[in-house]
Amino acid sequence: MRSPFFKKHLESKAKMVDFHGWEMPLQYSGIIDEHKNVRENVGLFDVSHMGRFKIKGDAESQIQHLITNDISKIGDNQVIYSPMCNERGGIIDDVIVIRINSNEFMIVVNSSNIKKDLDWITENVKSCEIQNVTDDYALLALQGPKAENVLKDAGVEQIENLKPFHLIETKLYDVDCIISRTGYTGEDGFELFFDSKQVQVWEKLLETGAKYGIKPIGLGARDILRLEAGLMLYGNDIDETITPLEAPLKWTVKFETEFIGKAALEQKKVERKMSGFEIIETKRVARKDNKVYDEKKEIGIVTSGSFSPTLGKPIGYCFVPVEYPLERKIKIDIGGKFYDSKLASTRFYKR
Amino acid sequence: MVERKFTKEHEWVEKSDQIVIVGITEFAQDQLGDVVSIELPQVSSSFKQNDVMVIIDSVKASSDIYCPIDGEIIEINEKLSEQPELINQSPYEEGWIVKIKPSSPEQIDSLLSKEQYDELVGQSKE
Numbered sequence: 509m510r511s512p513f514f515k516k517h518l519e520s521k522a523k524m525v526d527f528h529g530w531e532m533p534l535q536y537s538g539i540i541d542e543h544k545n546v547r548e549n550v551g552l553f554d555v556s557h558m559g560r561f562k563i564k565g566d567a568e569s570q571i572q573h574l575i576t577n578d579i580s581k582i583g584d585n586q587v588i589y590s591p592m593c594n595e596r597g598g599i600i601d602d603v604i605v606i607r608i609n610s611n612e613f614m615i616v617v618n619s620s621n622i623k624k625d626l627d628w629i630t631e632n633v634k635s636c637e638i639q640n641v642t643d644d645y646a647l648l649a650l651q652g653p654k655a656e657n658v659l660k661d662a663g664v665e666q667i668e669n670l671k672p673f674h675l676i677e678t679k680l681y682d683v684d685c686i687i688s689r690t691g692y693t694g695e696d697g698f699e700l701f702f703d704s705k706q707v708q709v710w711e712k713l714l715e716t717g718a719k720y721g722i723k724p725i726g727l728g729a730r731d732i733l734r735l736e737a738g739l740m741l742y743g744n745d746i747d748e749t750i751t752p753l754e755a756p757l758k759w760t761v762k763f764e765t766e767f768i769g770k771a772a773l774e775q776k777k778v779e780r781k782m783s784g785f786e787i788i789e790t791k792r793v794a795r796k797d798n799k800v801y802d803e804k805k806e807i808g809i810v811t812s813g814s815f816s817p818t819l820g821k822p823i824g825y826c827f828v829p830v831e832y833p834l835e836r837k838i839k840i841d842i843g844g845k846f847y848d849s850k851l852a853s854t855r856f857y858k859r
Numbered sequence: 860m861v862e863r864k865f866t867k868e869h870e871w872v873e874k875s876d877q878i879v880i881v882g883i884t885e886f887a888q889d890q891l892g893d894v895v896s897i898e899l900p901q902v903s904s905s906f907k908q909n910d911v912m913v914i915i916d917s918v919k920a921s922s923d924i925y926c927p928i929d930g931e932i933i934e935i936n937e938k939l940s941e942q943p944e945l946i947n948q949s950p951y952e953e954g955w956i957v958k959i960k961p962s963s964p965e966q967i968d969s970l971l972s973k974e975q976y977d978e979l980v981g982q983s984k985e
Contacts, residue, residue, distance in 0.1 A: 539918040540893040728892065728918060791896030791943075793916040815895040815918055822896075822916075843914065843921070 511556035512646045512704040516711065520724055528620040530557040533726040540817050542729035546693055547818065550652035551725035552713055555692075556704070559622035560645055561629060563613045565636030571605060571613060574632055576752055576769065578762040584609045587673045587688050590760050591752040592628070593769030597776060598748035599755070601625050602740060604690065606675065614701075616647075618742040632768070646704040650713065651697030651733075653859075654720035659687070659698060662716045667698075681712045692730065694737025694857050732814050735823065738784070738855035744796055745782065745811040745825055753778050754827070756854050780808065781830045784856060787822040787840060789848040791815070794840045800826045801839040801846060807832075810840065818857050825854055863951075864967055865976035866927045871951065874967060881927055882955040883915075883946065886980045891917040894943045899935040900957065906930065908966060913956055915946065924956065928966040934958040 509530045511517075517524065522533035533554065535542060545551050563571070572579045577590035587606050591599045601621045606614040617625045622642060630638055650658060659667045664678055664687065675688035683706045691697035702709060714722055731741065738756065740746050746755050753761060753773055761773060787794060794813035799806055813824030828838065832851060839846040864872045869887035873880045888894070898914040906912050906926035913924035935957050939945060945954040961967065971979065 534919075535892065538893055732918065790898075791916070792898060792914070793895065793921065795921065815916070 509557070511554050512707050513554045513556065513648075513710050516707065517554065517724075522724070522726060525727065527557060527727060530619055532557055533724070535726040535728045536724050539726070539728040539732065542723060542725045543732050543817050545721065545723045546652045546695060546725055546729065546733055548653070549721035549723075550650065550654035550658055550717055551693075551723055551729070552710070552717065553649040553651065553725045553730060554647075554710070555649050555699070556645075556647045557619040558647055559617040559619060559625060559640070559642045560647065560701070561615045561617070561626060562639045562641050563615065563629070563633060563636050564611060564639075566611070567613055567633055567636045568607075568610060570633040570636070571615075572765055573767055574629065575603070575605060576757075576761040576765075576767050576773075578765050579605060579607070580765075582607050582673075585675050585677075587675060587690055589673075591746075591755075591757055592625070593752065593767065593773070594748060595769055595772060596748075597751040597753075597769040597772035599742075599746045599750055599752060600628055600748060602742055602746060602757075606686075606688065608677075614641075620743050644704055645701050646706065646709070648700045648710065648713070649691055649693075649697060650700065650717075651691045651693040651695050651725075653696060654717070654722075655695070655697045657720055658713065658717040658722060661719075662713065670698075681709055683709055685709075692737075692739055693733040694739070695733075695859055731812075732817065735812055735814055735825070736816050736818055736857035738853070738857075741812060751776065751778075754780055755782050778830050780827045781832075782811065782825050782854065783828050783832065783834075784852040784854040785810075785824055785826050785838065785840070785849050786819070786852050786856075787847050787849045790842075791822060792842050792845075792847065793822045794824050794826075794842055794847075794849075799841045800828060801841060803839070807838070816856060823852070823856050863973060864927075864970035865973065866925070866970055867979065868925050869980075870924060870927050872927045872967060872970060874964075877960065878933060879928060879930070879959045879961050879964075879967065880955050881957050881959060882950055883924060884976070884980075885950050888947050888950045888954070891915060891922060891946075892919045893917055894946045897939045897943045897946070897956070899939065900932050902932050902935055904932050905962075906932070906959075915943075926959070927970060928959065928961050929963045930959040930961040932957050933960050
């Protein structure tokens with residue numbers, strides 16, 4: 509599958525990669541350069557591979573039943589992040605629910621889960637119109653400290669008053685656009701939903717953003733940005749065998765609401781937890797599925813690992829027994845060698 | 860102009876007097892992406908042809924670098940420990956990796972010529 513901006517990526521000499529069946533840009537100028545540009549200036553991401561469903565009708569209480577977070581906490585034109593669990597409390601997906609109004613919602617899901625999620629939602633949300641609009645909408649993310657400047661210069665009024673996790677329906681270069689103040693990088697930023705035929709928006713944003721040093725950013729840098737910011741990647745860090753209470757997503761589980769998986773989450777004793785780690789001894793990078801040891805004893809597994817350009821050292825997430833504190837020394841097996849490491853918060857970067 | 864030989868695994872080899880300098884090719888560094896660390900062998904350790912000699916970590920993946928010929932490591936590029944990015948910036952010059960004293964110098968003759976390597980890379984690009 510190809511995003512509406514596929515040709516633009518080739519024109520920008522992007523290295524393309526297969527991502528769950530989508531041909532997406534891995535990198536343009538280089539992963540470290542792109543990462544730095546988002547932290548310091550602003551970057552433009554094509555994330556049109558993310559799945560999007562529109563739900564119309566009396567859906568609020570039914571969506572509540574699907575997610576662990578509390579949908580009553582958001583009003584019209586607001587956004588909430590939440591895991592969606594199965595009966596066992598395992599994470600089917602982590603999603604963004606957008607409330608346009610009490611009769612219209614949009615759910616943004618991971619590209620790897622589009623079919624599974626659509627089936628699950630269709631099964632659980634009755635008497636509503638559910639539409640897979642993934643191909644109808646383009647989705648771009650504009651992220652970084654200068655993102656607001658770019659939208660201001662693009663003529664979006666009142667953008668400075670848009671709060672995090674709120675959205676506006678507005679015009680962007682005369683194109684109808686939903687702009688939410690959300691992202692997956694740990695920076696201030698926006699996500700832009702508009703008609704997928706309006707591909708010129710990509711170029712126009714790059715033109716408007718030129719004076720702020722905007723660059724297109726690929727999935728490679730996006731992965732490091734989210735890793736530094738403590739954000740989960742479905743399929744790596746979380747999946748149906750992992751509960752939100754084991755992942756650092758306890759804050760998204762609201763037991764005062766009713767949702768699928770609640771009983772399991774209330775009953776199941778949490779024995780392992782996800783922690784961040786830093787490798788102390790080497791600059792070698794741990795990767796997914798590397799094993800974690802306490803001296804000679806295997807205690808867990810790496811779920812994500814990369815090199816943090818911000819910290820200048822290898823970092824990642826791993827599962828360890830729930831009682832292990834921050835700073836606890838561990839060893840990580842990389843290619844048969846055991847490297848001294850220590851546990852850390854998953855939020856390596858805070859702006 | 861020095862003559863370089865190449866391996867299918869994207870190492871280059873340059874012979875000068877009795878020693879051989881080894882690095883990775885432009886194509887290899889481009890495929891790896893930004894290099895963030897390199898694990899170098901011990902000086903005076905010995906390797907056989909195709910043994911794993913070096914491990915390079917980039918932001919994308921970990922990659923094994925194979926020894927292109929039998930021999931003994933006589934020098935490593937210490938600069939790479941602090942500046943692994945030299946592999947990206949200057950793969951054929953400042954980003955050289957090790958110097959080897961070959962024990963079977965004739966092995967060099969059977970490595971790929973530049974033309975053969977370029978053809979190989981041209982194909983794998985598609």
